[in-house]
Amino acid sequence: MTLPPPPRPSLRILLRLALLLVCLACGDDRALAHAALLETTPADGAALAAAPAAATFRFNEPVSVAAVGLVGPDGATVDLAARTDGPLVTVPLPALPAGGFALTVRVVSEDGHPVASTLVFTVGPVDAAAAPPVAAVTDDPARAAAAWLARFALAAGLLIGVGGAVVAVLADPAAPPAGLMVRRLPSLGAMAAVAAVGLTGADALGLPLAALVGPAMARTWAAGAATSALPAAILALLAAAGALLALAAPSPVRRPLAVAALAATAAAFAASGHAATAEPRWLARGTVAAHAGLAALWLGALPALHRSLGDAAAPAGRRLLAAFAVAGPAGVGALATAGVTLAVLQGAVTAEALVGTAYGQVLLVKLAVVAGLLGLAAVNRWRFADAAGRDPAARVGLRRLVAVEIALAVLVLAVLSGWRFTPPPRALAAAPVTATLADPTLPATEAAAATVAVAPGRAGPVALALVLPPTPDGAPPLEVAVLLAQPEAGIAAIRRPAVRDGDRWRVPDLVLPVAGRWTVEVRVLVTAFEERRLAGAFTLR
């Protein structure tokens, strides 16, 4: 069998260069999203005259509640129930005595990332020295390492393992069983996917790694099963089972099983992770599935290629090589297109988002390794692919480079598993910026300070909410006006009236046109003759 003649070298170089450039901006997404807490009622740090009947937490996207704990003045934690309505979580509170309280809500966003938020407030007259208790933040390095490892094993198991089985079967339904790696990795991926359910539960509840097997086991796994980690695990199990069956089954059903395993792999990646929940949802999920499916075919082809190159007599090896040479560029092009689409949906397309966020840095490292992988693939194709069909020396050289490619692919998966811990730029951009405003005429105390929250914390249309310090007689202010300026940029004060909304004052229809440091002055008309001015600054991204 002869290989099809490759395109002219100049064309080939251009093609590969273009692919590389496109891929420099591409992204994959297996990280879990971080819902951003927009605001709470009562406000964080509020000093309330009377005990509130309920507390609410508003997030930027729909969430499900894993656990709610209230730490009272006595330091004891009480577990509470919560109602969820899309992005709004309402926690009915029991009758509270006077004192400081810390209410911690652990939620999981639709894409499976747990977020813990603590709201601190005081009820009634509280001794300034008796600070409200602060809920312990459990940040367990062992749990984090296990979460990364599970994600890495899941990605390797599905993309290289299941992908490898799929490619082996599709390339030659009659071929003998694939290599050890391809036979073992799917099971590893399936186990990792199951472990990820428990790890997500432990993360959501803020419990240590030991909670996966300890007395809190049932609660931990139940919390994990309530998240999108469960459907992802079920699909991963199906993918692994399909791949192993495809390798073992009689010839006629091998191909359908392989295709089903590939579909389950793509669906497993689309079921969870923050790329899958970017808006528009259908596009994000479809693109993640396409990206993962193509990646599985590419990465899966590497072990099959490596194995076939070791066996000079195997005609399937040459066929695979030929198919890889032809389908490779188109496949990589489609993979890159899907990656770019995801990067755009995730808001990771500006230089600032790429360099300035942990998410972007992971993406850059991943792209660097992917670029190396592609470069190696290009070298393989130019130098060896033509000759490998006939020349044993070229075959050995090619085989060695394919082994390096596999190592690089594993490295890519290790890097992108770091997304487990980094919110995407779109989530960061949605997060509000807050600032404390002080009255320069009063001594700096907590009670005299106001807080301002601007959401989203970037230039453009924003919602501005103010929480004002209580007035001495408890009467609400007559009027509140907000003045926003960027003196350094020559933007004179934009004056807007604020409208009362419960315990907050809001400025409707506000557009802050540029990023950077904004000074904010709040003028509170306490009585007809008395104005309080509070000043501060915040920085928009």
Place this chain on the structure above:
Amino acid sequence: MRTLLLSASFLVLAGVSGASAHATFEVKEAAAGSTYKAVLRVPHGCDGQATLKVRVSIPDGVYNVKPMPKAGWTLETVTGAYAKPFENHGTTVTEGVREIVWTGELADAHYDEFVFRGSLGKDLAADSMLYVPVVQECANGAERWIQVPAEGQKDSDLDYPAPGIRIAPAKAGH
């Protein structure tokens, strides 16, 4: 003699505030313990609208306030307790006028003055500023001359500074 002194200080200060479009007092300095005749100058309405009400809040440290009636304007006062009683020639004064309200109409194109008289407490610190918050109410809202400069601020840093007077040291023998 005092009139001469006040006039002189007025002349000195007039140059500073003459161009101001804020509500101000004609006389900008008075001694602690003296009787002060406040001439409140209202230069314009609220964003082109006529002024319908002028309200003056009497700050702590000022007592025995008597507003001057004004033709065409209804005069009301709000009385209340002083923050601290005053000793006035042997009698203790604990309450009096805390707010003056003139109701009428002053076109934006016109200028007018509103007059009241009051005693300045002996305790007022020399060289301190005494601010008198004033609110002009119009059909479309209000101009509130109520801002008091914070530490390190000047009146000119403020959009709506309250009219104020500097307290000169009390004269001995009064």
